Amino acid sequence: MSTDAPLDPGPDLTQGIAADTLGDGTMLVGRVGEAAVVLVRRGNEFFALDAQCSHYHGPLAEGLVVGDTVRCPWHHACFDLRTGEAVRAPALSPISCWRTTLRDGKVLVLGKLAADRHASLPSRTESPRTIVIVGAGAAGFAAAEMLRRMAYAGRIVMLSDDDAPPVDRPNLSKDYLAGAAPEDWVPLRPDAFYTDQGIELRLKTSVVGIDVRAREVELGDASKLAWDRLLLATGAQPVRLAIPGIELPHVHTLRTLADCRAIIARAAQAQRAVVMGASFIGLEVAASLRARGIEVHVVAPEQRPMERVLGPGLGDFVRRLHEEHGVIFHLADTASAIDAGQVTLNSGGRIGADLVVVGVGVRPRLELAEKAGLAIDRGVVVDECLQTSAPGIFAAGDIARWPDPHSGAAIRVEHWVVAQRQGQTAARNMLGGREKFDAVPFFWSQHYDVPINYVGHAESWDEIEIDGDIAARDCTLRYKRDGRVLAVASIYRDAESLLAEATMERESA
Numbered sequence: 001m002s003t004d005a006p007l008d009p010g011p012d013l014t015q016g017i018a019a020d021t022l023g024d025g026t027m028l029v030g031r032v033g034e035a036a037v038v039l040v041r042r043g044n045e046f047f048a049l050d051a052q053c054s055h056y057h058g059p060l061a062e063g064l065v066v067g068d069t070v071r072c073p074w075h076h077a078c079f080d081l082r083t084g085e086a087v088r089a090p091a092l093s094p095i096s097c098w099r100t101t102l103r104d105g106k107v108l109v110l111g112k113l114a115a116d117r118h119a120s121l122p123s124r125t126e127s128p129r130t131i132v133i134v135g136a137g138a139a140g141f142a143a144a145e146m147l148r149r150m151a152y153a154g155r156i157v158m159l160s161d162d163d164a165p166p167v168d169r170p171n172l173s174k175d176y177l178a179g180a181a182p183e184d185w186v187p188l189r190p191d192a193f194y195t196d197q198g199i200e201l202r203l204k205t206s207v208v209g210i211d212v213r214a215r216e217v218e219l220g221d222a223s224k225l226a227w228d229r230l231l232l233a234t235g236a237q238p239v240r241l242a243i244p245g246i247e248l249p250h251v252h253t254l255r256t257l258a259d260c261r262a263i264i265a266r267a268a269q270a271q272r273a274v275v276m277g278a279s280f281i282g283l284e285v286a287a288s289l290r291a292r293g294i295e296v297h298v299v300a301p302e303q304r305p306m307e308r309v310l311g312p313g314l315g316d317f318v319r320r321l322h323e324e325h326g327v328i329f330h331l332a333d334t335a336s337a338i339d340a341g342q343v344t345l346n347s348g349g350r351i352g353a354d355l356v357v358v359g360v361g362v363r364p365r366l367e368l369a370e371k372a373g374l375a376i377d378r379g380v381v382v383d384e385c386l387q388t389s390a391p392g393i394f395a396a397g398d399i400a401r402w403p404d405p406h407s408g409a410a411i412r413v414e415h416w417v418v419a420q421r422q423g424q425t426a427a428r429n430m431l432g433g434r435e436k437f438d439a440v441p442f443f444w445s446q447h448y449d450v451p452i453n454y455v456g457h458a459e460s461w462d463e464i465e466i467d468g469d470i471a472a473r474d475c476t477l478r479y480k481r482d483g484r485v486l487a488v489a490s491i492y493r494d495a496e497s498l499l500a501e502a503t504m505e506r507e508s509a
């Protein structure tokens with residue numbers, strides 16, 4: 001998924017395309033010199049943009065035009081047709097736009113347009129002096145980046161107890177762990193970005209308290225930092241199992257770049273690994289370790305991997321897919337102890353292992369919000385604009401429980417794209433906006449060459465409607481309750497996934 005899509009070079013767009021061959025909302029890939037450009041018709045207007053998404057280079061022509069935007073088929077990033085602005089994560093960088101003209105019934109693509117980055121962004125109504133962001137992950141980074149995109153000129157301080165600048169966390173269980181992605185894919189931005197943008201990124205800095213009245217945060221060294229707006233984006237941390245041997249040096253969890261590097265270092269000498277947990281992260285780790293030629297055993301208490309989220313059909317498919325790649329499952333079982341060279345199972349069995357990765361779920365990092373007296377309900381409670389119970393304090397990402405207009409429930413999810421989009425909305429609202437967070441939840445997961453895309457949110461369902469063939473890797477699954485579609489999972493049906501997202505948006509608009 002994270003490699004460039006092979007693009008058909010297509011026609012030379014400078015020579016023109018008969019306008020009536022392009023229907024409303026359709027797209028065509030062609031060339032302008034060396035550049036691959038997608039020509040888009042919307043009503044009677046024609047737009048031309050870079051053909052590849054600025055996230056992982058997804059082919060935009062296979063995406064969907066919705067209103068004045070084009071959406072990427074791979075992870076649903078959204079670009080403004082008029083400006084190329086990346087209006088919705090996971091893409092954060094704009095794409096170029098090209099000038100079009102109609103001549104003799106033909107639409108021609110001319111030169112590149114000058115960047116007009118702020119045209120599609122709402123105006124600011126407030127200019128707080130200092131915005132402090134606690135957390136430099138998906139939500140924190142996206143917020144800081146959006147604040148500067150909106151030409152906010154005040155002080156931004158981003159505090160992180162991690163030692164690495166913001167990274168592309170999903171890559172840590174996928175290509176980077178598998179050895180297929182170079183080191184420079186991992187940081188979300190080069191180090192110079194923070195200095196250039198005037199974002200004070202303070203790494204290895206713990207925030208230990210929030211004084212809601214005095215509008216200050218307290219840092220681990222007892223110093224204080226004043227804020228006018230505060231964003232809490234503290235994310236989640238892996239659950240540690242309380243079993244003997246969990247503290248041994250060959251036992252790892254995976255959340256940070258340092259965790260990932262430690263697993264890679266251990267994997268260099270390992271022959272056999274045990275992955276505890278058959279969730280998304282556990283199984284992505286299993287796939288990546290297989291790519292490194294390591295024997296992998298997965299131990300998990302459930303009967304089927306991922307059944308709780310994806311249902312039995314996809315659960316069985318995911319299991320078979322991993323078995324085809326040599327993964328050995330020990331389901332309906334758990335580990336009772338770990339020794340230097342083996343893992344003991346509750347069923348009595350033993351598996352030799354010189355590497356153990358524990359992926360049994362995460363816990364949102366709520367301590368700060370709890371200590372500060374903010375409203376908590378299995379997450380930090382936020383309103384539709386992502387403000388917490390304390391005015392001026394916002395929360396986003398894995399910790400936030402927000403009123404989701406699509407499911408009609410207050411939900412908290414652990415999805416990269418949701419965290420980034422919440423960071424972006426929170427940024428706009430910290431500058432005086434009153435934007436509701438109404439994006440349909442979306443996540444993707446990658447196992448070998450098979451991507452699974454999921455839109456919506458279904459904690460339970462009474463029916464799963466399967467369209468297509470799961471085993472043939474060409475399917476759409478609709479999770480329904482009382483006849484209503486709550487969520488849609490798909491494999492290699494990107495257009496349907498985008499359509500499902502757009503339909504859910506319309507239904508609750």
Ligand SMILES: Cc1cc2nc3c(=O)[nH]c(=O)nc-3n(C[C@H](O)[C@H](O)[C@H](O)COP(=O)(O)OP(=O)(O)OC[C@H]3O[C@@H](n4cnc5c(N)ncnc54)[C@H](O)[C@@H]3O)c2cc1C
Nearest residue numbers: 135136137138139161170207235397398414415416419443
């Ligand atoms: C290996 C891996 C792979 C994943 N793959 C996918 C995927 O394919 N698709 C998907 O949708 N989701 C995926 N996820 C989940 C996704 O990464 C998270 O949902 C997302 O990162 C949440 O963003 P966040 O900003 O809330 O938290 P994080 O990204 O975890 O950032 C939290 C930040 O807060 C900092 N912090 C916490 N407490 C403090 C404190 N007191 N003081 C200072 N700093 C603090 C942390 O150091 C960190 O910088 C994956 C997660 C992991 C770990």
Ligand code: FES
Nearest residue numbers: 053055056058072
């Ligand atoms: S490649 Fe376009 S959103 Fe990921």
